Amino acid sequence: MKSKRFLTLLALATLSASAAPRWARGDGQRLQLAQMQRNEVAKEAIPPGASARSQDASASEDGKTISGGANKARLTGVRFLSSKTYTRVMMDLTQEARFETHRLKEDPAKGLPPRIYIDIIGARLAIDSKEAIPVQDGLLRQVRVGQFSLDVVRVVLDMTSLRSHNTFFLPDPYRLVIDIQGQETADRSAAVERNKTPTPPVIKGPKPAALGIRKIVLDPGHGGKDPGAIGAGGIAEKDIVLSVAQKLARKLAKEMGIEVVLTRKNDSFVRLEDRTAIANAEDADLFLSLHMNASTSGDAKGLETYYLDNTSDEASIRLAARENGTSRKNISDLQFILSDMTQNMKLEDSISLAHRLHGSLVDSMSKKLGAVKDLGVKKALFYVLVGARMPSVLVEMFFITNKIEGQAMSRETYQNAIVEALYDGIQKYGESALAAKTL
Numbered sequence: 529m530k531s532k533r534f535l536t537l538l539a540l541a542t543l544s545a546s547a548a549p550r551w552a553r554g555d556g557q558r559l560q561l562a563q564m565q566r567n568e569v570a571k572e573a574i575p576p577g578a579s580a581r582s583q584d585a586s587a588s589e590d591g592k593t594i595s596g597g598a599n600k601a602r603l604t605g606v607r608f609l610s611s612k613t614y615t616r617v618m619m620d621l622t623q624e625a626r627f628e629t630h631r632l633k634e635d636p637a638k639g640l641p642p643r644i645y646i647d648i649i650g651a652r653l654a655i656d657s658k659e660a661i662p663v664q665d666g667l668l669r670q671v672r673v674g675q676f677s678l679d680v681v682r683v684v685l686d687m688t689s690l691r692s693h694n695t696f697f698l699p700d701p702y703r704l705v706i707d708i709q710g711q712e713t714a715d716r717s718a719a720v721e722r723n724k725t726p727t728p729p730v731i732k733g734p735k736p737a738a739l740g741i742r743k744i745v746l747d748p749g750h751g752g753k754d755p756g757a758i759g760a761g762g763i764a765e766k767d768i769v770l771s772v773a774q775k776l777a778r779k780l781a782k783e784m785g786i787e788v789v790l791t792r793k794n795d796s797f798v799r800l801e802d803r804t805a806i807a808n809a810e811d812a813d814l815f816l817s818l819h820m821n822a823s824t825s826g827d828a829k830g831l832e833t834y835y836l837d838n839t840s841d842e843a844s845i846r847l848a849a850r851e852n853g854t855s856r857k858n859i860s861d862l863q864f865i866l867s868d869m870t871q872n873m874k875l876e877d878s879i880s881l882a883h884r885l886h887g888s889l890v891d892s893m894s895k896k897l898g899a900v901k902d903l904g905v906k907k908a909l910f911y912v913l914v915g916a917r918m919p920s921v922l923v924e925m926f927f928i929t930n931k932i933e934g935q936a937m938s939r940e941t942y943q944n945a946i947v948e949a950l951y952d953g954i955q956k957y958g959e960s961a962l963a964a965k966t967l
């Protein structure tokens with residue numbers, strides 16, 4: 529039961545300032561994730577208004593070509609994660625394929641909602657398509673999948689509103705990802721008010737409103753079957769980053785009153801694209817992915833902080849390939865694919881956040897450890913940051929493969945020190961962002 533496992537996993541993946549599990553079904557439900565596998569799918573392959581784009585003047589399209597193989601790609605699953613104003617739909621494919629995205633305006637006369645459909649060309653459906661998958665989360669009404677023609681699989685998304693969309697492809701395994709932004713349905717501050725925890729947290733430092741940071745999604749890298757890098761004595765990156773993320777979450781909630789959501793709060797596997805989707809669906813103000821570096825050289829050491837952008841730096845490309853679980857070549861291909869779309873929606877803010885965090889880490893850890901090697905703020909193409917709608921960074925907190933750094937990071941005192949440093953960096957970023965707004 530893959531879908532059940534996945535739901536459970538995400539149900540566990542939230543740590544909030546309040547103890548209430550906000551992923552639970554019921555009126556408190558804000559995010560919904562589902563997965564279509566075999567035996568689940570769509571009623572009609574072709575939506576009435578979407579049979580051909582030439583028949584609808586309102587249709588707009590975009591498409592990307594990725595060289596196809598000799599054999600047909602098969603669509604093996606459709607997953608989605610959505611909130612009231614955002615949805616990410618992920619289509620699992622057995623190999624690369626060409627695709628086109630078409631957008632159809634609402635047609636009240638025909639009773640048709642705004643729709644987006646994605647044609648995957650040279651593809652076969654490998655899941656049953658009998659019934660539409662109802663979602664009804666406020667933005668995404670339902671998902672329909674069908675074999676449109678011998679050669680084309682069509683995925684139709686019936687929406688309630690449609691503001692913007694962005695489609696991209698990630699390899700290893702191949703998945704086509706579409707991010708859709710709907711119209712804002714309600715005043716955000718009103719929504720925040722409604723979701724407020726009944727017992728106010730103890731706030732020692734500045735209030736979140738004073739920093740303009742209401743909610744942060746923390747992403748402890750790897751987990752479950754993916755241990756990340758392994759260090760001396762068998763310590764795993766996934767365990768250290770989880771521990772640091774949990775400590776940081778508690779501190780941010782307790783001392784700044786910030787709502788914190790973890791992409792995983794135990795040793796479970798979460799796909800990279802789902803982590804970003806959680807940050808977007810949660811409408812977080814910041815997204816921080818926490819990792820530890822690795823090298824074949826035991827001498828490699830230091831701190832480096834990344835934001836999302838194309839790079840020609842070989843070491844950064846290799847690091848991104850490792851963190852993405854893919855090859856160096858695939859990173860190059862993705863750089864090409866992303867080059868004509870918004871790569872980092874909050875580039876300036878992400879750079880600023882990266883510098884504040886990194887500066888705080890280097891300063892603070894140097895005081896505690898003595899000389900810390902400053903590897904700098906860098907850019908690279910990390911899948912986990914692609915499509916993030918808020919300032920987002922990935923921190924490489926020392927080298928797990930360095931005996932001194934790896935052992936230090938597995939100790940409680942050292943983890944607490946790095947949590948302090950990250951906390952200060954977030955606070956400094958919040959203050960600087962706020963100051964910039966008043967200029």
Ligand SMILES: [Zn+2]
Pocket residue numbers: 749750756757765818819820851
């Ligand atoms: Zn990592």
